[in-house]
Amino acid sequence: MSDTQASDPQASDAKAPDPKAPDASRRSERSRRAIYAAALALVAEHGYARTTVEGIAARAGVGKQTIYRWWPANSKAAVLLEAFLDLAEEAAGGPAGSEIPDTGDLAADLKAVLRATVDELNDPAFDRTARALAAEGIVDPDLGAEFTARLLEPQLRLYARRIEAAQAAGLVDPAADPRIALELLVGPLHHRWLNRTLPLTHAYADSLVDLVLRGLLVRK
Amino acid sequence: MSDTQASDPQASDAKAPDPKAPDASRRSERSRRAIYAAALALVAEHGYARTTVEGIAARAGVGKQTIYRWWPANSKAAVLLEAFLDLAEEAAGGPAGSEIPDTGDLAADLKAVLRATVDELNDPAFDRTARALAAEGIVDPDLGAEFTARLLEPQLRLYARRIEAAQAAGLVDPAADPRIALELLVGPLHHRWLNRTLPLTHAYADSLVDLVLRGLLVRK
Numbered sequence: 001m002s003d004t005q006a007s008d009p010q011a012s013d014a015k016a017p018d019p020k021a022p023d024a025s026r027r028s029e030r031s032r033r034a035i036y037a038a039a040l041a042l043v044a045e046h047g048y049a050r051t052t053v054e055g056i057a058a059r060a061g062v063g064k065q066t067i068y069r070w071w072p073a074n075s076k077a078a079v080l081l082e083a084f085l086d087l088a089e090e091a092a093g094g095p096a097g098s099e100i101p102d103t104g105d106l107a108a109d110l111k112a113v114l115r116a117t118v119d120e121l122n123d124p125a126f127d128r129t130a131r132a133l134a135a136e137g138i139v140d141p142d143l144g145a146e147f148t149a150r151l152l153e154p155q156l157r158l159y160a161r162r163i164e165a166a167q168a169a170g171l172v173d174p175a176a177d178p179r180i181a182l183e184l185l186v187g188p189l190h191h192r193w194l195n196r197t198l199p200l201t202h203a204y205a206d207s208l209v210d211l212v213l214r215g216l217l218v219r220k
Numbered sequence: 221m222s223d224t225q226a227s228d229p230q231a232s233d234a235k236a237p238d239p240k241a242p243d244a245s246r247r248s249e250r251s252r253r254a255i256y257a258a259a260l261a262l263v264a265e266h267g268y269a270r271t272t273v274e275g276i277a278a279r280a281g282v283g284k285q286t287i288y289r290w291w292p293a294n295s296k297a298a299v300l301l302e303a304f305l306d307l308a309e310e311a312a313g314g315p316a317g318s319e320i321p322d323t324g325d326l327a328a329d330l331k332a333v334l335r336a337t338v339d340e341l342n343d344p345a346f347d348r349t350a351r352a353l354a355a356e357g358i359v360d361p362d363l364g365a366e367f368t369a370r371l372l373e374p375q376l377r378l379y380a381r382r383i384e385a386a387q388a389a390g391l392v393d394p395a396a397d398p399r400i401a402l403e404l405l406v407g408p409l410h411h412r413w414l415n416r417t418l419p420l421t422h423a424y425a426d427s428l429v430d431l432v433l434r435g436l437l438v439r440k
Contacts, residue, residue, distance in 0.1 A: 215435030
C-alpha cells in the first residue's frame with residue numbers, strides 16, 4: 001500500500017477529501033450542499049412523493065449518477081434524511097445530537113431546548129420540509145421507521161439522559177419514567193405544531209416545562 | 221303551498237325523509253353508508269390526494285351527482301370529514317362529542333377515555349384512514365384547519381371541561397391551565413401513534429394519566 005491516498009480507490013470517493021486536490025474537495029462540498037438545498041426545496045414545494053432523484057440532480061446542477069454514487073441505498077430517502085439532519089443542525093445552531101446542557105437548573109435547561117425547538121418549528125423553511133417529511137412518514141411505515149430511528153429517537157434520548165441526570169442528582173422522583181416524562185414535553189409541542197391548534201411560543205414552552213416538572217420534581 | 225311535501229322541491233332532496241316514501245329514505249341511508257365506506261376505503265388504500273369524488277361514487281354504486289348534491293361545498297373533504305366522524309363514533313361506541321364521564325374519580329375517568337383512544341388508534345381500519353387524513357392535513361393548511369376545527373377541537377374541549385369540573389370540585393390546582401393539561405394527555409399519545417415510536421397500550425395510557433395528575437392535583 002502506498003504512503004499516500006493517491007493509489008487508494010477510496011480516494012476517488014468524493015466524500016473523502018483528496019489531499020492532492022483541494023479544489024476537488026471544495027467542489028464536492030459545494031455539490032453536496034447544492035444537492036441538500038435542491039432536495040429540501042423540492043420536498044417543501046411538491047411533497048415527498050413527487051420529488052425524484054432526477055429532479056434533485058437537475059436543480060442542484062449535478063448528474064444524477066453523483067446522487068446514486070454518494071447515497072447508493074434508497075437514494076431519495078437517504079439524501080433527504082441527510083439534508084434534513086443538516087437543516088436541523090443549522091436551525092438548532094449546532095450539531096444535532098449534542099447533549100442538553102446541565103447547568104444544574106433542570107427547568108431552565110429544558111426551557112432553553114424547548115424554546116429552540118419552537119423557533120425551529122416556526123422557521124418557514126424548516127416547517128415546510130419537516131411537514132412534507134412527517135406527512136410521508138405517517139403513511140409510509142418503512143420511511144417513517146427510518147425517520148424515527150435516525151432523526152427522532154436520537155433527539156429523544158437526549159431528553160431522557162438529561163432527566164436521568166436530574167434523577168441521579170436527587171431532583172426528579174426516581175419512580176418517574178424518564179421516557180414518559182420526555183414525551184410529556186415533546187408530545188404536546190408536536191401536537192400543536194402538526195395540528196396547528198394554537199401558537200407555538202416561548203411562553204408555551206415554559207408553561208409545558210413548569211407543569212410537567214410539577215409532577216416530576218421530588219417533593220420537599 | 222300544498223299540505224304535503226309532494227310538490228315541495230325539497231322533498232326530492234334525499235336528505236329529507238319523505239313520509240310517503242319510507243323505502244326512499246331507507247335507500248338514501250344505504251347510499252349514504254355506502255359512500256362513507258367507499259370514501260374511507262379509498263383514502264386508506266390510495267391516500268387523500270388520489271381519492272376522487274368519481275372514485276367514491278363508482279365504488280359506492282351511486283351517481284357522482286348524488287355526492288355533489290349531498291355535500292355541495294368542497295365535496296371530497298366534506299364527505300371524508302363526515303365519514304371519518306361516523307367512523308370515530310363507531311370506534312368510540314357512541315356519538316362523538318359526548319362528555320367524558322364524571323364519576324368523581326378524575327384518574328379513572330381520564331384513563332377510561334385514553335384507553336378508548338388507544339383502542340381506536342390500534343384499530344387497523346381507523347389507523348389507516350386517520351393516517352391518510354392526518355398526512356394530508358399536515359401539508360394542506362386549509363384542510364388541516366377544517367379537520368382541526370371540526371374533528372379535533374371538539375374532542376379537546378371535552379377534556380378541558382372534565383378538568384375544569386375537577387378544578388371546580390377542588391381536586392385540581394386552580395392555577396393549572398386546563399388547555400395545557402389536556403395537551404399533556406393527548407399530545408404524547410398522538411406523538412407515539414404518528415411516529416410509531418413505542419407501543420400504544422392501556423398501561424401507557426394509565427402511566428400518562430398518573431404522571432400528569434401528579435402535577436395537576438391539589439397537594440394535601
